[in-house]
Amino acid sequence: MKLSKKVVLLGHFGVGKTSLFKRFIDNEFSEEYKVTLGVQIKKKVIQLPDGRELSMIIWDTEGHSKSVEDTRKSYLLGSHAFIYVFDVTREDTYKHMDKDLEYLKNTYTNVTTKVIGNKLDLVSEKIIIKELKEHNTPFDCLTSAKTNKNVQKFFLELAEEITK
Amino acid sequence: MKDKQHLLQFNQKIQLTIVSFDGIIKETDNKLFDWKTGSSIYDTHPFFYIIESLTNDSSTKEFSFPCIHFKNNTSEKLCDVSIKIKHSEIAIIFYDYTEKYKELNQIAQQRNESFLKSKALALKNKYLLEKEEFKNSFIANINHEIRTPLTSIIGFVEVLEKTKLSFEQEELTRIIKRDSQHLHTLVDDMIDISKIESGQLKIVEERFVFSDLIAGLNESYSRLADEKNLQFETYIDSNIQEYLIGDRMRIYQILNNLLNNAFKFTEEGKISLSVTKNYQRTNKLSINFKIEDTGIGILEEHQPHVFDRFTRFNEEKQISGTGLGLAIVKNLIDTLNGEIKMTSQPEKGTIFNIKLPLKFEITKSAPERKKKKYTLPENKKKFRILLVEDEETTQYLVMKTLITHGSFYVDVAIHGEEAIHYIERRNYDLILMDLKMTKVDGYQATHMIRNNYGDKVISEVPIVGFTANTNATERDKCLKSGMDDFINKPFKREDLIYIITKQIAKKAAD
Numbered sequence A: 001m002k003l004s005k006k007v008v009l010l011g012h013f014g015v016g017k018t019s020l021f022k023r024f025i026d027n028e029f030s031e032e033y034k035v036t037l038g039v040q041i042k043k044k045v046i047q048l049p050d051g052r053e054l055s056m057i058i059w060d061t062e063g064h065s066k067s068v069e070d071t072r073k074s075y076l077l078g079s080h081a082f083i084y085v086f087d088v089t090r091e092d093t094y095k096h097m098d099k100d101l102e103y104l105k106n107t108y109t110n111v112t113t114k115v116i117g118n119k120l121d122l123v124s125e126k127i128i129i130k131e132l133k134e135h136n137t138p139f140d141c142l143t144s145a146k147t148n149k150n151v152q153k154f155f156l157e158l159a160e161e162i163t164k
Numbered sequence B: 001m002k003d004k005q006h007l008l009q010f011n012q013k014i015q016l017t018i019v020s021f022d023g024i025i026k027e028t029d030n031k032l033f034d035w036k037t038g039s040s041i042y043d044t045h046p047f048f049y050i051i052e053s054l055t056n057d058s059s060t061k062e063f064s065f066p067c068i069h070f071k072n073n074t075s076e077k078l079c080d081v082s083i084k085i086k087h088s089e090i091a092i093i094f095y096d097y098t099e100k101y102k103e104l105n106q107i108a109q110q111r112n113e114s115f116l117k118s119k120a121l122a123l124k125n126k127y128l129l130e131k132e133e134f135k136n137s138f139i140a141n142i143n144h145e146i147r148t149p150l151t152s153i154i155g156f157v158e159v160l161e162k163t164k165l166s167f168e169q170e171e172l173t174r175i176i177k178r179d180s181q182h183l184h185t186l187v188d189d190m191i192d193i194s195k196i197e198s199g200q201l202k203i204v205e206e207r208f209v210f211s212d213l214i215a216g217l218n219e220s221y222s223r224l225a226d227e228k229n230l231q232f233e234t235y236i237d238s239n240i241q242e243y244l245i246g247d248r249m250r251i252y253q254i255l256n257n258l259l260n261n262a263f264k265f266t267e268e269g270k271i272s273l274s275v276t277k278n279y280q281r282t283n284k285l286s287i288n289f290k291i292e293d294t295g296i297g298i299l300e301e302h303q304p305h306v307f308d309r310f311t312r313f314n315e316e317k318q319i320s321g322t323g324l325g326l327a328i329v330k331n332l333i334d335t336l337n338g339e340i341k342m343t344s345q346p347e348k349g350t351i352f353n354i355k356l357p358l359k360f361e362i363t364k365s366a367p368e369r370k371k372k373k374y375t376l377p378e379n380k381k382k383f384r385i386l387l388v389e390d391e392e393t394t395q396y397l398v399m400k401t402l403i404t405h406g407s408f409y410v411d412v413a414i415h416g417e418e419a420i421h422y423i424e425r426r427n428y429d430l431i432l433m434d435l436k437m438t439k440v441d442g443y444q445a446t447h448m449i450r451n452n453y454g455d456k457v458i459s460e461v462p463i464v465g466f467t468a469n470t471n472a473t474e475r476d477k478c479l480k481s482g483m484d485d486f487i488n489k490p491f492k493r494e495d496l497i498y499i500i501t502k503q504i505a506k507k508a509a510d
Helices: A017-026 A097-107 A125-134 A151-162 B002-011 B046-054 B098-161 B167-197 B210-228 B248-264 B300-305 B325-335 B392-405 B416-423 B442-451 B472-480 B493-509
Strands: A003-011 A039-047 A053-061 A081-087 A112-118 B014-020 B025-028 B061-071 B076-086 B089-096 B206-209 B231-236 B243-246 B270-281 B284-293 B339-345 B349-359 B383-388 B408-413 B430-434 B463-467 B485-488
Touching: A003 A017, A003 A151, A003 B046, A017 A039, A017 A053, A017 A081, A017 A112, A017 A151, A039 A151, A039 B046, A053 A151, A053 B046, A081 A097, A081 A151, A097 A112, A112 A151, B046 B061, B046 B076, B076 B098, B098 B167, B098 B392, B098 B493, B167 B325, B206 B210, B210 B231, B210 B248, B210 B270, B248 B270, B248 B284, B248 B325, B248 B349, B325 B339, B383 B392, B383 B416, B383 B493, B392 B408, B392 B493, B408 B416, B416 B430, B416 B442, B430 B442, B430 B493, B442 B463, B442 B472, B463 B472, B463 B493, B472 B485, B485 B493
Parallel strands: A003 A053, A003 A081, A039 B061, A081 A112, B231 B270, B383 B408, B383 B430, B430 B463, B463 B485
Antiparallel strands: A039 A053, B014 B025, B014 B089, B061 B076, B076 B089, B206 B243, B243 B349, B270 B284, B284 B349, B339 B349
């Protein structure tokens, strides 16, 4: 069996998890918002720099409204990485993120967790970076699923990191 | 019978598939998905990669995964999946709840959409507010930048007017003066509209002689009426108190704007301003101002938009203006809690009726008239003025204005620090102090002059603030910092002379 890793997209509803999922896997984007119920799962085969092939199994989960603890536990089973997505234009999607990250870190000790601020196309990058830093909001990457900014790069770097 | 049918139907929505630990399908009833025995479950859907992490030992376990999307090229099923691991076999049971989940999906869609729409609206609102703030600060800054050169233009034209000019030069000077004053009005209009929009317009209540306000308008517009060969009449109800309390400057601005409009659009006939009292209760009264002209009037379809911003209906007539005048009038009247109505007939004329609330008080002493006459003291032939100003053109203009007047010597300091150096070496009768300067600014220099010297000739010298920034806060700041008076750029020659004379005369009277 080929090398495979499970990656789960988490975060509030409407932050763009499905848009990132579709942008990365199918290079598609739609302005229309469609709620995700349960979980949709797709596979993307990635060529790693060392020549190996990785099947990245991405679980795009239903967004939560309060806390990541509301996400069904079985969806998180056997994960290699969590991508916590927030919306840079909605403070409510990152205001209490520290509690969510703490929960993931304590409950899933061996799982890599990354934080993405999405919808970068709607704000000035400089201003949002300044605001996030002022509020001590951690993030690994700022993306725009709409413009494809940083999306491919982020997933490829993650693939490398979890296969080391 | 019905129950049995239901059970049969439900049975059709459950599939059982048996898989070995290496993912090979051993048995499947294919009620939902058509899979071949002997093939790998991993090739059917990426969900099944989960099996890898569940089968690290062969103990009996059960896992449940609700609402998994299984999509193929033609359809999508939303199933709850139960995985039971026993011995070396994995039993996977699929429950097809597509219909139930699609119903739930609609509800969730509506709930989330309405939430996200409200968030998007709030974001748009925040963006518009930020844009508005930027616009207002931009206008305030550009105001300062425009006013400074405009001060020079208007001032030098006034100086130029007083020199010997040929007929052609006189005509050219008249045009420059007219256009620069027009530019001045435009800048003021822009500032006013941005203040109104940002809620920064402050109403200043003061006691004033009401008849003087109307007389001032009468004087200016009678001259214009003569030039245009029009009739101009003003009428004041004798029942109106002589001294009223209200925002004199804004009332003047409203009437001036409306009269200016009336004169712009009237080529023959008559323009009138009549002021009557509506009613009076305790110390409050309501005044009606009626401005009537026999001008070109406004077409019926244009009338609802007459107070909109940037509205001009007579482009072809090439009448100058920003289209902001009536919008400002309407906003000012609203701010003053008044009302305005307009009636108009094309080719016959327009009437504006304004009702404004004002106050009065019964007092024995008359308020100080705005233009009380002052004369320079006779103990000196010439008075020494220190001009503290960093702009070269303004320095030159003020020097030229004061020296031409004949009663003043002028020294120039380019910032507050240099001003301090000067006042320690020479006595001055007055200081004209710019506010924004490098090193020591006008407020700091004033503070130092008022507080650091025991010699009263220095510490009590009259200081007049001098700036292009026209807001009331700036004026208050000047007076609070210890200045005696304030003059705006661009200034008129007679206003500059008046304020200097007034302050020197007041000091001499002390």
